[in-house]
Amino acid sequence: MTDQTERVAVVCPACSQHTETVHEVLSPGGQATLRCTECDHVHKKQLPEEQTMTKDVVVSQDGESFSASTEAPIDETIAVGEEFLLETDEAILTVRITSLELAEGRTDEAVVEDVKTIWTRAVGNVSVNVTAHPKSGEHDKTRSFTLQLPGDYEFTVDETEELSEEEFTVEGILLRDDATGYEHEKLDFEGDMAIAKDIKRLYVRDESTTAWSAW
Template structure:
């Protein structure tokens, strides 16, 4: 009975037909609950109230592409930017993060009840791409280059750590987190030992560590 609590308030036909008393839930079946009154011990059946549900359009973006899915959720549930949930459809099974809530007339909010929402905008966070700006070892920013690495969303990037992806090897100098990332004290981190999850990062800045020096020729 995953959706039913162990105890539930309901009138008792034996000792309290007008007022609710606490009842212990014994069994569930056939759309009914068998409950026992905590005051008098009377056992009877009740039909539990079902939560009203709404259907929502969910737009999922990943690496510049997007697709739309449909989910059903309790009407009174509060949705907020930054919330993550498992999206399960016939086509996809992935964890997504809410980036925006559209409530009509193209208006956006960071928080709203499900029944007020028309479209939930999200991005996939199971597997993500992270943009990395790599500066040459001599620090000349005009010779910097940008690469994109693909990692699991919970992959950790640490300031001061050396990373190797294919032919690229670099030491992380700083990283900037996304607006929808939760639990970070600021937007930019550049102190050695600072750690950020790939799904939370907008960009990583690093210094080249490859053995072959860059050349303008």
């Protein structure tokens, strides 16, 4: 699930024959080409093969779920909030872990070997729900719509957006439960920013001229 190892700890025949030092992997394979970060000596060494396991993955996407599987290092620790690339028959998806199912229940962090099912949410492209009120401020005349966006699209409080034939100014951002790196669950101060895959709902002021006609 993680990228190929770029650094390994092995002994260096030039500067440290008895104590392991950090090496960069220049060329992986049976006989890997390594460079010692202590003395820059380049040499080849047989690296142990990483043991992996096939794990079931459930993906939630736009209100629907489907099953897939992934290969993961047996001794890797994974946790809720982490993202990885998942290859399915239809596409390669970026997914975020939302829960880890073990034999005895669910948890937020576990070693791959102990995990029965990895529950995830697709975050490469996401749906963002929007609640909009008219410029007049009449909150009892709100309307809702949904935006389809790349997961990394940024929204900032007090900034105006033009998306999918909608024009609006962001006033508040309600975050998802699995969003990390934010101080609050709801952002409503000028300059507060969140990316689409972290957003549960946007609260906006409608800036369009026709959206609030009687018909």
